[in-house]
Amino acid sequence: MALLAGLRVPARSLLRAGARLRDAALGRWERAAGGGGDGARSFGSQRVLVEPDAATGVAVMKLWNPPVNSLSLDLLTELVISLEKLENEKTFRGIILTSDLPGIFSAGLDLTEMCGRNPAHYAEYWKALQELWLRLYQTHLVVIAAINGASPAGGCLLALSCDYRVLADNPKFIIGLNETLLGIVAPFWFKDTMINTIGHRATERALQLGLLFRPAEALQVGVVDQVVPEGQVQGAALSAMTQWLAIPDHARQLTKSMMRKATADRLLTQREADIQNFVSFLSRDSIQKALQVYLEKLRQKKG
Numbered sequence: 001m002a003l004l005a006g007l008r009v010p011a012r013s014l015l016r017a018g019a020r021l022r023d024a025a026l027g028r029w030e031r032a033a034g035g036g037g038d039g040a041r042s043f044g045s046q047r048v049l050v051e052p053d054a055a056t057g058v059a060v061m062k063l064w065n066p067p068v069n070s071l072s073l074d075l076l077t078e079l080v081i082s083l084e085k086l087e088n089e090k091t092f093r094g095i096i097l098t099s100d101l102p103g104i105f106s107a108g109l110d111l112t113e114m115c116g117r118n119p120a121h122y123a124e125y126w127k128a129l130q131e132l133w134l135r136l137y138q139t140h141l142v143v144i145a146a147i148n149g150a151s152p153a154g155g156c157l158l159a160l161s162c163d164y165r166v167l168a169d170n171p172k173f174i175i176g177l178n179e180t181l182l183g184i185v186a187p188f189w190f191k192d193t194m195i196n197t198i199g200h201r202a203t204e205r206a207l208q209l210g211l212l213f214r215p216a217e218a219l220q221v222g223v224v225d226q227v228v229p230e231g232q233v234q235g236a237a238l239s240a241m242t243q244w245l246a247i248p249d250h251a252r253q254l255t256k257s258m259m260r261k262a263t264a265d266r267l268l269t270q271r272e273a274d275i276q277n278f279v280s281f282l283s284r285d286s287i288q289k290a291l292q293v294y295l296e297k298l299r300q301k302k303g
């Protein structure tokens with residue numbers, strides 16, 4: 001059941017159990033080692049599978065961090081490495097970012113990285129999140145999010161950092177920056193990323209109320225660009241990619257940079273202070289207690 005949205009997500013327990021077994025078995029991408037569409041070999045890490053198609057210059061990047069693709073330190077690190085690898089391959093011009101877990105795009109930041117750890121860990125974790133956002137938000141590649149599941153908070157940030165968003169039409173696939181519902185505050189760069197997507201007023205309302213949008217609402221407010229039937233999300237993302245890749249790279253890339261640089265620079269100029277803010281905020285007893293209670297509720301809701 002989706003606690004925040006007050007919505008039930010169908011039992012994925014069996015799938016999760018299977019996923020955990022696969023995880024335990026490791027060799028995560030052996031099943032895909034045969035390669036991508038044009039004979040290019042799939043590559044990846046334990047939690048990120050990349051299926052490159054050298055013929056089209058598009059790679060599909062799939063998140064796989066069971067049970068809910070929470071953005072753990074490991075997943076953040078692996079995402080940055082995969083992204084960097086694609087950026088350095090001249091063949092690639094676009095990425096489709098999606099999930100390999102049914103019904104979940106990403107549950108956002110990993111609450112277990114934010115609870116009961118020490119300040120050095122919080123700092124390392126936040127730096128890794130900053131790193132992923134800075135790279136994803138500013139990459140010269142076209143990134144299209146094929147959102148095939150729920151994406152609260154940090155999951156929404158991931159999607160908002162892409163160039164275009166396609167959401168599968170399922171009322172359980174909620175998306176939004178819902179931090180206030182947890183008693184925490186979305187950092188300024190989360191807020192800026194949303195403002196750049198849907199504007200100031202819509203962001204203010206969404207952030208203060210911690211709104212999680214269902215697909216039709218997400219489309220209406222502009223959090224996503226397209227809603228398509230489930231099962232068509234990756235195809236629709238690939239179609240949209242064709243339009244983006246029809247634009248000469250240099251012109252599109254310079255335009256992207258012109259639109260996004262000031263936002264990214266704002267974090268870059270106060271990166272260390274942002275880390276310290278996060279560490280001192282998380283180190284408060286009241287915040288730790290609130291996060292523990294929230295995590296416990298998530299764990300117990302099945303019982």
Ligand SMILES: CC/C=C\C/C=C\CCCC/C=C/C(=O)SCCNC(=O)CCNC(=O)[C@H](O)C(C)(C)COP(=O)(O)OP(=O)(O)OC[C@H]1O[C@@H](n2cnc3c(N)ncnc32)[C@H](O)[C@@H]1OP(=O)(O)O
Binds near residue numbers: 003104108112282299
């Ligand atoms: C002044 C300010 C200065 C600085 C700022 C400082 C701090 C603020 C920064 C904060 C920014 C935060 C961003 C975030 O992303 S916080 C995380 C927000 N995410 C959520 O709240 C999502 C919670 N999860 C859900 O709602 C549901 O799990 C979900 C995703 C809808 C899926 O539902 P379902 O399929 O039914 O799965 P379960 O709920 O049963 O969960 C399965 C399993 O996963 C665990 N889990 C879920 N979400 C998380 C998570 N985010 N992190 C870690 N673990 C998670 C859950 O506990 C279950 O565990 P179990 O052991 O029981 O299997």
